[in-house]
Amino acid sequence: MKGKGRHLFVTLAMGLGLTLILLWLLDGKLSTRAAPVAELHVCPSGCTYSSIQAAVDAANPGDVIKVAAGNYTDIHQRDGITQVVYINKAVTVRGGYSTGDWTTSDPVANPTTLDAQGLGRVLVISGTIAPTVEGLRITGGDATGQGGGPPGYDVGGGVYIYAATATISNCIIYSNTASTAALGDGGGLYLYSSASALSGNTIVSNTASTAGGGYGGGLFLSKSAAALSGNIVQGNIASASDWGYGGGLYLWQSDDATLSGNTVRGNIASTALGGRGGGLYLYKSAAILNGNIVQGNIASLSNRGDGGGLYLSKSAATLNGNTVQSNTATLNPDAIGQGGGLGIWRTDAFILINNLVANNHANNQGSGLYLEGSLTDPTSGCLVHTTIADNGGGGQGVYIDEHVTLAFTNTIIAGHESVGVFVTAGSTTTLEATLWYDNETNTDGGGVIVTGTINVYGNPAFMAPSAWDYHITIGSAAIDAGVDTGVTTDIDGESRPARAGYDIGADEYPFGVQLAPDYKSTVESDMIIIYTHVLTNAGSDTDVFALTLSSTQNWATLLTSTPITLTPGATATVQVRITVPAGSDGLIDTTVITATSQTNPVVFDTATDITLVGRVVSVALEPNRSATAYPDTVVTYTHTLINTGNYTETFTLTYSSTRNWATLLTNPSIILTPEATATVQVRITVPGGVISGTADRTVITATSDFNPAISDSVTDITTVGLAADVALAPNRSAAAGPGAVIVYTHTLTNAGNGPDTFAITHASSQGWTVMYDTPIALGIEQTATLVVRVAVPFGVISGTTDTTIITATSQSDFAAFDSVTDTTMVTGEQWDTYLPIVLRKSTWKSF
Incomplete structure (x- = not known):
């Protein structure tokens, strides 16, 4: 009755309120307008907010939260889960700002990093809301123990979106893990019942699970009509220890999902066992895939593999x-x-x-x-x-x-x-x-x-x-x-x-038509150059072609009369004169000549003439790389430096390493002729004792000595994997009579560099009953007391000896285990029990 009365009161109050509002509107005494959109600033120090979560909590729907460059590592708990930022309202969170300019977002110049440091997820978006997230670097997420996926699987290491219609664009989502303990879904992102839009993001080096089956190393869509466009999904792993499905992406019952113009490259479904769908795995998902590049993916490194690029199951x-x-x-x-x-x-x-x-x-x-x-x-x-x-x-x-x-x-x-x-x-x-x-x-x-x-x-x-x-x-x-x-x-x-x-x-x-070739020339100021092309009628009928041109510097003149009539297979010469004025050093003219069929205007071809005046300095360094390494190991990354200018140049190499693990192996001064290349190598030395999930970001930059404003960079991301190890001690022995239960205690130590779960097994030489708890989860260097109970059966002859071997095995790496031996010797005689009860004295002693 209370519920009904309260509901009636609210309904009446709302009705009365609406009536009053209507009267005020009719009387012309009430004006309505939307609340102004507020702009909240976040920076490591000196702003109203130093925490993105604090700004989100303070914001109203529609507000814009602008975040300056910096590393944001503060962890918060909401609704029983842990993350750097929890969004439950329709706000915009945009990174890439500097404290000196809150107008222009430049995520490259002003990297804005949200790093969970393995203590939870990075970003959670929950509820029927439509927020926007732009220009952020999302890393260090670990959803182990956070759940979120049926039936309680750990999902969404970097980003977890539940029921929201979010827009995520121009973000770099890297080095996140869904689970380090068991099955995991969506190392980088996990979307559930979400019609979100993801565009222009780079999703790289994420792992769904390091300790069990993995689904969707980069991204997992569950019952989600999401739209993915223009994203790069690269170098992700579904499982590093078990069967893996969808190294880059996994779609589960996502019929209305659309993937357009994405690049899915270099992903692996499983590095340990069998794998399906190195790039993508679709299960019961009648999705639409348009114009995607699925390249260089692997279903399995070492075991059975199905669908290196894509795997469709009931889809x-x-x-x-x-x-x-x-x-x-x-x-x-x-x-x-x-x-x-x-x-x-x-x-x-x-x-x-x-x-x-x-x-x-x-x-x-x-x-x-x-x-x-x-x-x-x-x-x-x-x-x-x-x-x-x-x-x-x-x-x-x-x-x-x-x-x-x-x-x-x-x-x-x-x-x-x-x-x-x-x-x-x-x-x-x-x-x-x-x-x-x-x-x-x-x-x-x-x-x-x-x-x-x-x-x-x-x-x-x-x-x-x-x-x-x-x-x-x-x-x-x-x-x-x-x-x-x-x-x-x-x-x-x-x-x-x-x-x-x-x-x-x-x-x-x-x-219908072919116009060739293209030219690229370097000239001096105050001179003339003539480019000669060949126009071919590639059709089967006589056609008429009109010539047009465009010149970025307005230096070009078409020397050939237009239009041109050609029989099938016939050719004609097309000439263009470029007049370079005095004082044009450093300028570039791009002239495009177009030949268009007058019979069918959709048939045309173009030729491009690029004229460089004086010295043009340009350089390219590629590609970005990533790898998983282990303590006391070395990783070497190889890159290519290209002189894309038109003069011989000297380039100086510099580098930075967030963990100071990097050593440049290449001579830092490189001389290259135009279009020439050189190999650039950097060695990453991972020290001993480093915790799994730790990441090093090494940036190598090549800068022109002639013009220091000209440079290019690559980024190498090295993530430390789990090096499992375990210690179990000491050996024990005891004596007991028939029917006794001997209790042995041992110390189990996680000697690895990350949290791990250990399965306990035993082997009894006499086949006796042995009892203990298993499995046991331990943090880094954490210990636990392992209690083992050995039951001596009734009727066992005195002098019988049982040797029980207790083994603790890492569930992350089955090659990591340790054992102890419990030796039990039977002494004396047992008490015999009769009905009616008659007690006969036994001579065994208990220890």
Whole structure:
């Protein structure tokens, strides 16, 4: 009754309040306006807030929290979980500011780092809210013991989003771990029931679990219609000790998720056991993947691997315009490897359009693609305008296992050392409009293969396969050889068809005109240079081409008359004069000449002339690297320095290391001619006794001696892994009579460099009952008393000796264990009990 009365009171009060408000509005005496948006400043010292959490707590929905450069490591507890920042309101948190400029955010110049230092998560966003997070570096998160995922798994080492519609952009999320004790999901981020938008982020060197199965080393989506665009997901690991799924990303029941324009590169599903989906793993997720690059991922380093790039399980996904390249099922040549590029398992009605699957590797089946179904869960789908080329290893270009129904249309299958398409008995595959080239055998297997009415046997004439460029060129047998499937664009978004016919494969040749070559020249002020190009009518009909040009410095003049009429295959010379005025040293002119078909204006080509005046200083140092290392070990990172200027330059190398672990191995002064390269190496020496999860960030900078304002940098992130060790002591012995229970105590010590869990096992020589608690979790250098109870059975003969070996084994590394021996000797005789009770004296003694 109290509940109903209170509800009635509130309802009446609200009704009365609304009535009064309405009367005031009608009377013209009440004006309404939104509360002004406040701007809160956070910096390590000198601001109103030195803690981001304090600013969030003080903010109102809609407020903007601007955070200056610095390291923010304060830890807070909210709702029973621990993190650096807990957001439960619609605020904007943006990093990259300096205390001297609160207007412009520059996260590169003003790095804003949130570091949980392994004491909890970094960021939690919870509730039906829509906050924005921008320009932050999120690191050091560890969700061990924080839970958050069913059934109580530790999830979201760096970022945990629950039910919120957050926007996260331009953040670097690195070196976070979901669990160091058991199964973990989402080393970098975990989203549950979230329609968040993630764009322009770098998600690197995160781990889902170091001590159990792992799902989604970089990111885990659970029942989330999230939109991911333009992110880099690189160097993440799903599991470092067990089976791993989705080294980069794992999608679980996320049908409405979209992934567009992301780069998923260099991720590993498992470094220890089997792995599936080196780059991505989709489970019951009919997601949409558009224009992503999935490259250089590995399903397993040492064991069975399935789906080096992607693995689809019961996921009717749509993949459009993706590049799946140079992925590996397993690095162990003796292990089972299936689906080097893509593995599809028990999935109905998937769709692949305009995808490139090339240079992938699998030991056994399906170097490019592997598909499998079951009697109750058959696999079916269609692949339209697909290029499958140069996939290696023992596998085939496409391996279709049992219970699969597949339809290929407009497909290039080329460059496979064994079989192009292998179909197992019990499966059916239909191929229409297929270009076959340079396969040892085009088709094989006991299944049904229908090759259709159009089969082209000729060179696809790829642009530069050795440089991973699988665009077709003017002489390709794929041009105009396909059929109309209703697809109106190609993998690059260019119009399909370019003219009357449809090209086979992912790429549509932009047919009709070719203008070449491009030029790049260095000249002096007050001179004239003439560039000569060749215009070719690459179509099959006479056409008229109009010439236009643009010049960034307005130095260019077109010397060739326009328009130009050309018959099929004919050429014409196109000349451009560049007049460089006096006093132009250091300037650059970029002139673009465009030749456009007057028959079909969507058909055009361009040539670019770059004119550099005087000395242009430019340098590139690449790439960024990351690795996991252990105490008392050394890691060497190798980078490439490139003189991208037009003069011979001297570059000076400098470096900084957050932990002072780095040593530069390369001469710090390097002389390079234009376009020349040099190798730059730095050695990271991890000292002994370092706690797992500790990270060193080494930045190497190459600076021009001629112009110190010109420089480039790389970042090497080294994360210390868990070096497990354990000590168990001392050995014990005792004597007892039959029926006694002997209690032995031992000291268990975690001698490793991180928290660990130890399983206790035993072996009794007599097969007696031995009791103890297991497992036992210990922090670094923490000890625990291990109580062991040995039960001496009744009726055991005096003088019998039992040797029980007690072993404590690390669950992070099974090679780390220690043992003690408990020796029990039986003495004397037992009391015998009869009904009715008669006591007979026994002579054994207890100790």
